[in-house]
Amino acid sequence: MNLTLRVWRQKDQSDKGRMVTYKVEDVSPDMSFLEMLDVLNERLILEGDDPIAFDHDCREGICGMCGMVINGVAHGEQRATTTCQLHMRHFEDGAEITIEPWRAAPFPVVKDLVVDRSAFDRIIQAGGFVSVPAGSAPDAHSVPVRKEDADAAFDAATCIGCGACVAACPNGSASLFTAAKITHLSLLPQGQPERLSRAKAMVDQMDAEGFGGCTNTGECTAVCPKGIPLDAIAQMNSDYLKANAK
Amino acid sequence: MAVTGAVMVSFLVLHMLGNLKIFFGRDSFNEYAHWLRTLLEPFAPYRTVLTILEIGLVVAVVLHMWAAISLSRRAGKARPVKYVARKSQANGYATHIMRWGGVTIVLFVIWHLLDLTFGVVNPEGFNSAPADRMISGFDPSRWWVTLIYFVAVVMVGMHLRHGIWSAFQTLGWANRDRNKALRATAGLVSIVLVIGFLLPPLAITFGVVK
Structure with missing residues (x-):
């Protein structure tokens, strides 16, 4: 060719x-x-x-x-x-x-096709984790998880943080990435204690980085190499609204 | 955007139901218009309730536009360098025309108020019965007015199809179990509103209602 x-x-x-x-x-x-x-x-x-x-x-x-x-x-x-x-x-x-x-804007070009995606790292640092005592691995099934929740959490957890969602979004929004990271923890029992504070911290960090706002165009999910569904953004919005109502 | 949009959608539903009164005759339509102004009388003076509703609606419109403009500006700042090539992957004409659709709707609403509310561009003028303004306004000789309304109402319908679903998403109600039902609801509400708003002008222009 x-x-x-x-x-x-x-x-x-x-x-x-x-x-x-x-x-x-x-x-x-x-x-x-x-x-x-x-x-x-x-x-x-x-x-x-x-x-x-x-x-x-x-x-x-x-x-x-x-x-x-x-x-x-x-x-x-x-x-x-x-x-x-x-x-x-x-x-x-x-x-x-x-x-x-x-x-x-939050992904400045370093050289040619390389961009700096540290903004994603800072969003994760703001709350994309669970604070649990680290020890030996727990027994399987010691904490039961509904199959539907496990599936949805896993779908969200497949996000590889490539940034295609931001690149495709006409608003330059990082909502799908942030939502995937929030959803995969907020649907599991281990993520519950920090569920609302996590959503608030991560969304606020996303906005502070200068990403645009979501208008639900669906361009992100269409290009996502892992096919993260738009539902994740609704989950994020739900947690974020509850966190602000508190 | 979601909350102010919901206020406007509720208004549209009531507005559409009111318009359909024209099919029960001029008197029915005029009585309805009068009733709107005398709501809660004598407890509240003439036009109190209607004025409060109008103020609420204007506030919703202004806040909706403010939210749209700030989202646009944030989007502009988030992408200072534009793509040389850009190809949309999400299907949905309705989604792509939200901003220009909104501008079109504003222009239409201005025309609509000048026509049927203030009578400036209406053959009957301001000092006339609402039903007369409506029936003369969509007279067969003024087919082009009906055409403007037709285009504008379809535009409103498309704006709502994305807007209503988007509101469900923004308010965090959407999830994989409910998605189909929510999309169907958004589509259904939009179609019902488009049909409900187009029936009176079309019926008048084609001589069904005189």
């Missing part, structure tokens, strides 16, 4: 940045999107150019490091797929592909 890439290049945070066009030839349809970029980067290095910086780690779709906006869609148009698991067979030969970093 031969492709034309239009890639966002930005030296550092102070650089204004611009789109740069590259031709990539002889791309195998079996390559992942990141492998295709690796091939381009090897050529750029040989030519003495600066390779395109992008985040990646496990390349198995579970770490949440990779992520770029491909042709206007976070992680590309393939549903429930991270960029590393997106394969070139989903593109047509001769295609022109636009690649941009996540765009949000």
Whole structure:
């Protein structure tokens, strides 16, 4: 396959940045999107150019490091797929592909396609944990959990914190991420003691980071590689309202 | 947005029911309009209850717009650098036109008040019976007025389809068991309101109600 890439290049945070066009030839349809970029980067290095910086780690779709906006869609148009698991067979030969970093004020571009997602870490630090005495692992089933709650909590817990929800949201809101982190704890018995204070602390931190407000457009859940449902946001709102009513 | 929206939806339901009185004749419609002004008389003076409701409605409208504008501004600040390419993945035309839909509704409401409340752009003028203003306003010769109403009411319907469901979500009522029912409720309320609001003007323009 031969492709034309239009890639966002930005030296550092102070650089204004611009789109740069590259031709990539002889791309195998079996390559992942990141492998295709690796091939381009090897050529750029040989030519003495600066390779395109992008985040990646496990390349198995579970770490949440990779992520770029491909042709206007976070992680590309393939549903429930991270960029590393997106394969070139989903593109047509001769295609022109636009690649941009996540765009949000709380996610400043570090270089090219790499953004700083520390804002997510600070939201987790605000309350995304349970304070329990650490000891040996408890016996299974010592604390019963309804199957439905376990399923919903697990669905929320699959969030890998990649930030695609923020990138896709027309409001630049981090609601789906924050809601997933709140929901997976608030549905389980271990999360109950801190349920309301957690929701309040995490939502307040999310707002303090400068993310936008949720208008329930559903763009986030559509691009989420883990398919976190929009219900999580309702759960977050419910806990947050109760916390403020107290 | 959810609470002020709920106030406006309750108003729309009452407004629609009031409009349908035109099918029971001009007198029925005029009596209803008079009743609204004499509510709780003689305990409260003429037009007290109606004025209180009107003030409540205006407050809801202003707060709803304020919330929409602050959400828009927050969104603008949260994404200072725009995407070169952008492709929506969530389906739903209704969702994408909420902000412009809101602006369209404001413009329509201004026209609507000038037409049927103050009579400025109505053939009957201000000093006329409400039913006369309504029936002359949607006269077959003024088909274009009916067309404006048609477009505006459909726009309100789409605004509500996303808005009502979004309110359930904002108030934290939605969950995976209730989602289907809540979406259906939002759709049903929107459709009933659109049909209820379109029946009188269409019936008048097509000569069913004279």
